[in-house]
Amino acid sequence: MRLTKKQEAASGRLLIDGAENRIFWSDNGRVAKFIMGRLSAPSGDDPETIARAFIADNRELFDLAAEVAERLEVSSIERDSQGHAHVCLAQFIRDVPVHEGSVQVHINREGVVTAYKDNRLAEAEVDFQPRFSEVNAVHAAMADIGEEQGEKQQSRLCLYRHTDKKVHLAWQVEIVVQHEHGARYYFIDAHDGAILYRFSESRAIMARKTYTAKNQQTLPGTLVIQDEQTSTDAVVQAAHDNAREVYDYYRRTFDRDSYDNQGSPLVATVHFGQSYNNAYWNSYRKQMVYGDGDGRQWLPLAYALDIVGHEFTHAVTSCTARFVYAEQSGALDEAFADFFGVMIANDGEIVDWQMGEGVYTPYRSGDALRDLSDPARFDLPDHMDSFMHLRPDELPDAEKNDLGWLHYNCGIPCKAAYLTVAGGTHHGITVEGIGRDKAEQIYFLGLTEYMRSSTLSRWTFEQARFAALNACRQLYGDQGSEYAAIKNAWAAVGVGEPAARFAVITREVNPALTIPDNRPQGISSAIQIEEQGILRELTVVVMINHSYIHDLRVRLVSPGGEEAVLHDRSGGEEDDIIEEYRLDNCPELVKFVGDTVQGEWQLLVADHARLDQGILAGWGLTMAVEKLAQQSLARELRPELPIPDNSPQGVVSAIPVAEAGTILHVDVTVDISHAWVGDLQLILTDPAGREMVLHDRSGASRRDLKKTYSSRTDEVLRPLIGAEQQGEWRLQLIDLAGEDTGILHGWKMEILYS
Structure with missing residues (x-):
C-alpha cells in the first residue's frame, strides 16, 4: 500500500x-x-x-x-x-x-x-456512454427468467463493481415475477449486455392489517381484520396477534416504531396459495406473506412467533443494511432474522435457540428448521472451514445453488450470535457470553446503523463482525468483556482474530521432498512455532503426490515428542493425499490438546512397499491457541566455588524455586573462569531429576565460559517447555582432565512461566 x-x-x-x-x-x-x-x-x-x-x-x-x-x-x-x-x-x-x-x-x-x-469509488475508468440499450437490458433479464411471467418495475444506469474489481457501467433492472411476489435484480453490462450479477429479494410484519388470499396467489387479498379487531379464523388471528408481539418487542427493546421506524402499518396476508410451505417479507409490496403449509412438512406458518419475528426482521434489514439476498450477504440477512426471531420468542433467559420448531414437521418430535446453538444438528456449518463457495464463474441461482448457498452458510453467523449471548468453547476458542440484553443492543445497533447502506449491498461476514465491534465500542467501550466476547465469538467461527487471550496461528511449508520408495525411515519436514500458548484446536493440511497411497504412513510429532498417526497405509490404489485433518475426523490429534505449542512440529512420511514413489509437496498447521498469563522470575547465585581438577564429582550449586508454574521459556547464564574449557562438562538438573548437558568438553584450549543457554536456541533445553518449575535446580560443573583449574563465579536462571 x-x-x-x-x-x-x-x-x-x-x-x-x-x-x-x-x-x-x-x-x-x-x-x-x-x-x-x-x-x-x-x-x-x-x-x-x-x-x-x-x-x-x-x-x-x-x-x-x-x-x-x-x-x-x-x-x-x-x-x-x-x-x-x-x-x-x-x-x-x-x-x-x-x-x-x-x-x-x-x-x-x-x-x-x-x-x-x-465505500466510494476513487476512480471510474469506464465509458459513460451505454452501447447496450435499456430496452435490450430488460429483454436480457426477461430472457434469463425464462417462461415465468415478469414485469419490469424500474431500471437505471449505475456504476457496478464486479468480482474482478473492475468498474462497469451497468443497467440495474428490477423485475417482479408473477408467482414470486418479489423483485429480482439484474446488473447488465451497458456495453456488451453480459449479466454481471443477479439475485432475488423474495425471502423464504402500530397499525395492523391482516388479509386472506383465500388460497390463491394474490396480494394483498381480502382484508379480514385491522388494529384491535378479532377473527374466528385461527390463522388470521395468530398472524395479527404475533404482529403485535413483534412490534411491541422492537418498540420496547429498541424504541423502534415499526420496521421502518416511521410507524408504517404491519400488513400481512395469510392462506396464501395451496399448501404453501413458506413465509416471506415482500419488500416491493411492504408486507408479510404466510402459507398454510401442507400439513406434513409445515403447519400454518403464522402460528409461530419466531417465524413472524424472523420475517419482520427482514423488513427491518430492507430499510437499513439493505442486504443483497445472495451469498454471504444473504446468509447474514437470514442470520440476523434468526437471531431476533429467537430473542422475540423467548422471555428473559434464552431457553430455546431453535427456529420454527412449533410448525415444522409436526409429526416428527424434536425437529426444527435451524438451531442457532448447534447449526450442525441440522447439517449447517458452524465454522468457515465448512463454508460453501460459488465457483469463480458461477452466479447466484435460486434453483441451482440457493442464491449462493445462503441458507446453508447462515449457520456460521448464527453460531457467532449464539456464542456472543451464551458463551462456550468452540474450535478451541473460549467465549465468555454477555447475555441477551447486551447482545441484543449490540446486534441491533450494528445492523441498523453501522451496516446502514444507501444501496443494496453485498455485506460480508467480516464486515458484520466489524459493525458489531463498532456498535459495542459505542455502547460499552472497546476494553471490556463485551468487546472481547464479540471478537472471540466471531473468531470461534473462523472470522477475524480473537481477543488478546486467544490467537490463531497459521504456518505452512512447501518442501517438495521426494519420498524414498520402500524405506520405513522416510522423510521429515519441520515447522517451527515461536509463539507461546496452550493448544485448543488443531487442523493439519497435507499435500502428497503419490501413485499408491496404501504404501504410506504419515505422522505428526509435537515439540514434546508426542506422535499422532494421520494416515496409516489406507486408501487402496488411490493416488495422492490432499487432506485436512481435524479433531473431529482424526481423533489422534486430540492428544495434543492442552500441550504448549512452542517448538518444532515435524511431519514424518514413510513409504512401506516397493514400486511406487511420490513427493511431499506441502503441509501446514492452523492452531487455535490460548495465550497464557505470563510471569517471570530471576534467580542468581555467586558461590565463587573452586572447580576440582580432574574430579568426576566436580562441584554442585543449587537454586530453589518456590513458585509453582508451567515453563514457557528459560535462560541459564553461567560465569566460569577456566584455563582450558575443553576439560569441562556442565550439567543442569531440573526439579523432576531430568539432566541436560549444556557443555560437553568442547572449545579445546579456549579460556573461560561466559554464556547464556536458551530454550529458544538450544535444543537441549527445549524439553523444559511445559514442565513444572517449582523445586530445586542444580548446576554441576565437572573437570575431566588434569593440570587446569578454574572457578564457578556464578550462575543465573531466568524463567518465563504461566
Whole structure:
C-alpha cells in the first residue's frame, strides 16, 4: 500500500489530533475505508453539516482521481436511543449512482465524529456512454427468467463493481415475477449486455392489517381484520396477534416504531396459495406473506412467533443494511432474522435457540428448521472451514445453488450470535457470553446503523463482525468483556482474530521432498512455532503426490515428542493425499490438546512397499491457541566455588524455586573462569531429576565460559517447555582432565512461566 504525500499529511494530522484515532486503508491505499476515534471537535451543528464538514476537512485522505466529478447525496439520517446521529450518504459520479457507494458518518451527542466508513469509488475508468440499450437490458433479464411471467418495475444506469474489481457501467433492472411476489435484480453490462450479477429479494410484519388470499396467489387479498379487531379464523388471528408481539418487542427493546421506524402499518396476508410451505417479507409490496403449509412438512406458518419475528426482521434489514439476498450477504440477512426471531420468542433467559420448531414437521418430535446453538444438528456449518463457495464463474441461482448457498452458510453467523449471548468453547476458542440484553443492543445497533447502506449491498461476514465491534465500542467501550466476547465469538467461527487471550496461528511449508520408495525411515519436514500458548484446536493440511497411497504412513510429532498417526497405509490404489485433518475426523490429534505449542512440529512420511514413489509437496498447521498469563522470575547465585581438577564429582550449586508454574521459556547464564574449557562438562538438573548437558568438553584450549543457554536456541533445553518449575535446580560443573583449574563465579536462571 502506497499513500500519496497529501494522504500521508492528512492522515498524520488526524492521528496526531487523537492518540486513540485509527485509520484502516483499502488494499490499494486509495480509500480510508474506516476511521475510528475522536475525529473532530465538538459541534452544535446539525448532523448533515457535521458530516459534510468532516468529509471536506479530510478530503485529501480520499485520493479521488482528478477526472471524477463526484456528488454525495444524503440517503438517511438516524438518531439512536443514546442520541448518537448516523448519517448515510450515496455517491454519484457524473450523476450516475455508484452501486454500494455508501459513506457513513457516526456522530456522538457532543457533535464529535467518532467513526467514518467509506465505500466510494476513487476512480471510474469506464465509458459513460451505454452501447447496450435499456430496452435490450430488460429483454436480457426477461430472457434469463425464462417462461415465468415478469414485469419490469424500474431500471437505471449505475456504476457496478464486479468480482474482478473492475468498474462497469451497468443497467440495474428490477423485475417482479408473477408467482414470486418479489423483485429480482439484474446488473447488465451497458456495453456488451453480459449479466454481471443477479439475485432475488423474495425471502423464504402500530397499525395492523391482516388479509386472506383465500388460497390463491394474490396480494394483498381480502382484508379480514385491522388494529384491535378479532377473527374466528385461527390463522388470521395468530398472524395479527404475533404482529403485535413483534412490534411491541422492537418498540420496547429498541424504541423502534415499526420496521421502518416511521410507524408504517404491519400488513400481512395469510392462506396464501395451496399448501404453501413458506413465509416471506415482500419488500416491493411492504408486507408479510404466510402459507398454510401442507400439513406434513409445515403447519400454518403464522402460528409461530419466531417465524413472524424472523420475517419482520427482514423488513427491518430492507430499510437499513439493505442486504443483497445472495451469498454471504444473504446468509447474514437470514442470520440476523434468526437471531431476533429467537430473542422475540423467548422471555428473559434464552431457553430455546431453535427456529420454527412449533410448525415444522409436526409429526416428527424434536425437529426444527435451524438451531442457532448447534447449526450442525441440522447439517449447517458452524465454522468457515465448512463454508460453501460459488465457483469463480458461477452466479447466484435460486434453483441451482440457493442464491449462493445462503441458507446453508447462515449457520456460521448464527453460531457467532449464539456464542456472543451464551458463551462456550468452540474450535478451541473460549467465549465468555454477555447475555441477551447486551447482545441484543449490540446486534441491533450494528445492523441498523453501522451496516446502514444507501444501496443494496453485498455485506460480508467480516464486515458484520466489524459493525458489531463498532456498535459495542459505542455502547460499552472497546476494553471490556463485551468487546472481547464479540471478537472471540466471531473468531470461534473462523472470522477475524480473537481477543488478546486467544490467537490463531497459521504456518505452512512447501518442501517438495521426494519420498524414498520402500524405506520405513522416510522423510521429515519441520515447522517451527515461536509463539507461546496452550493448544485448543488443531487442523493439519497435507499435500502428497503419490501413485499408491496404501504404501504410506504419515505422522505428526509435537515439540514434546508426542506422535499422532494421520494416515496409516489406507486408501487402496488411490493416488495422492490432499487432506485436512481435524479433531473431529482424526481423533489422534486430540492428544495434543492442552500441550504448549512452542517448538518444532515435524511431519514424518514413510513409504512401506516397493514400486511406487511420490513427493511431499506441502503441509501446514492452523492452531487455535490460548495465550497464557505470563510471569517471570530471576534467580542468581555467586558461590565463587573452586572447580576440582580432574574430579568426576566436580562441584554442585543449587537454586530453589518456590513458585509453582508451567515453563514457557528459560535462560541459564553461567560465569566460569577456566584455563582450558575443553576439560569441562556442565550439567543442569531440573526439579523432576531430568539432566541436560549444556557443555560437553568442547572449545579445546579456549579460556573461560561466559554464556547464556536458551530454550529458544538450544535444543537441549527445549524439553523444559511445559514442565513444572517449582523445586530445586542444580548446576554441576565437572573437570575431566588434569593440570587446569578454574572457578564457578556464578550462575543465573531466568524463567518465563504461566
